[in-house]
Amino acid sequence: MFIVDIISLSLLVALALLLDRLLGEPRYYHPLVGFGWLAQKIEKLLNHQFSQPHSHLQKYIHYHRLKGLFAWGLAVVPITVCVYFLDQWIGGIYLAVICGWLAIGWKSLRQHGLAVWDALQQKNLAQACLKTSYLVSRDTSQLDESALSRATIESLLENGSDAIIAPLFWLFLLGAPGVVFYRLCNTLDAMWGYHNSRFEQFGKVTARMDDVLNLIPARATALLYTLCGDSRQAWQAWRQQGASWYSPNAGIVMASGAGALQLKLGGTAVYHGKEKSRPELGYGHQAQAKDIKAAIDLLDHCIYLVLYMALGVALGMLIFVLIFNPEF
Numbered sequence: 001m002f003i004v005d006i007i008s009l010s011l012l013v014a015l016a017l018l019l020d021r022l023l024g025e026p027r028y029y030h031p032l033v034g035f036g037w038l039a040q041k042i043e044k045l046l047n048h049q050f051s052q053p054h055s056h057l058q059k060y061i062h063y064h065r066l067k068g069l070f071a072w073g074l075a076v077v078p079i080t081v082c083v084y085f086l087d088q089w090i091g092g093i094y095l096a097v098i099c100g101w102l103a104i105g106w107k108s109l110r111q112h113g114l115a116v117w118d119a120l121q122q123k124n125l126a127q128a129c130l131k132t133s134y135l136v137s138r139d140t141s142q143l144d145e146s147a148l149s150r151a152t153i154e155s156l157l158e159n160g161s162d163a164i165i166a167p168l169f170w171l172f173l174l175g176a177p178g179v180v181f182y183r184l185c186n187t188l189d190a191m192w193g194y195h196n197s198r199f200e201q202f203g204k205v206t207a208r209m210d211d212v213l214n215l216i217p218a219r220a221t222a223l224l225y226t227l228c229g230d231s232r233q234a235w236q237a238w239r240q241q242g243a244s245w246y247s248p249n250a251g252i253v254m255a256s257g258a259g260a261l262q263l264k265l266g267g268t269a270v271y272h273g274k275e276k277s278r279p280e281l282g283y284g285h286q287a288q289a290k291d292i293k294a295a296i297d298l299l300d301h302c303i304y305l306v307l308y309m310a311l312g313v314a315l316g317m318l319i320f321v322l323i324f325n326p327e328f
Helices: 003-025 031-047 054-089 094-103 106-121 124-135 145-192 204-213 217-226 231-244 250-261 289-324
Strands: 263-266 270-272 274-276 278-281
Touching: 003 094, 003 106, 003 145, 003 289, 031 054, 031 124, 054 094, 054 145, 054 204, 094 145, 106 124, 106 145, 106 204, 106 289, 124 145, 145 204, 145 250, 145 263, 145 274, 145 289, 217 231, 217 250, 217 289, 231 263, 231 278, 250 263, 250 278, 250 289
Parallel strands: none
Antiparallel strands: 263 278, 270 274
8 A cells, every 4th residue: 555655664764763863883793894895805806907008998998887887786786686585575664674774874974073073172183183084085184173174064964965865765765675775886986986097987887876876865965954054055055056066966965065054165175195176165154163063963953854754744644544544
């Protein structure tokens, strides 16, 4: 029955969020750690770099992308298929709630952000640099308070989509197999989706798949930031600046988040020893330590809104059924 499915899926979202908020990520034996190890082995086995004459460059590119496609399938498809059949065998919502909990990073994201904020509050710049390096891939060793705050807030806003809203979206849409499929693809993108000589072609399929899977969740996240922060500036930044970013999804998420927080993000950053010029996002003042706390509060407000919506949909559907079908 369609209505029953909507009630169940809404409760799935609520239960997964509550479980993550209470327990956070497992300290030991997290499945994604094992998956990361597997992905490293597959990449090491298949991603061999070698030079090609210019005349064969196109053939080399196609060959390397095919290897990336095969590696992506080898890492993602068998696990997703296993979860699908396990879901069919177990039934109910148990597996979906557990998979949702393991895929969501709400509490973990808050803890990482608060660790940077706490170090900056204590004026411990070395500790703040270390804690920020856990969140971003850029070089943090020479950053000052403003740059550390900016890097942390950018990560919080972007992961609000990647690690919270997107898993919830796929959990609601496709249950346990859907959220597992998304999380594996997103994890591979974090490992293989770099624009460098090693991964530019090998990780192309992975990066494009992640873009597709985040197309709707990123816009849902941007809408949540717009609703829960400074709506006018968030909408303005989303429309005017989001498309200028090099990622079709991260740009609108960070632009709307920066607008919602009334601050500026983006700008020059150092990645792997090379300075990268990035567009500016948002309006207002440069990021400061206090804005990290404001970004965490914005995330919390968005997630609570999603939680209330999920519970509201479940309750509304239940009342509808009881009124129009008392024998339910």
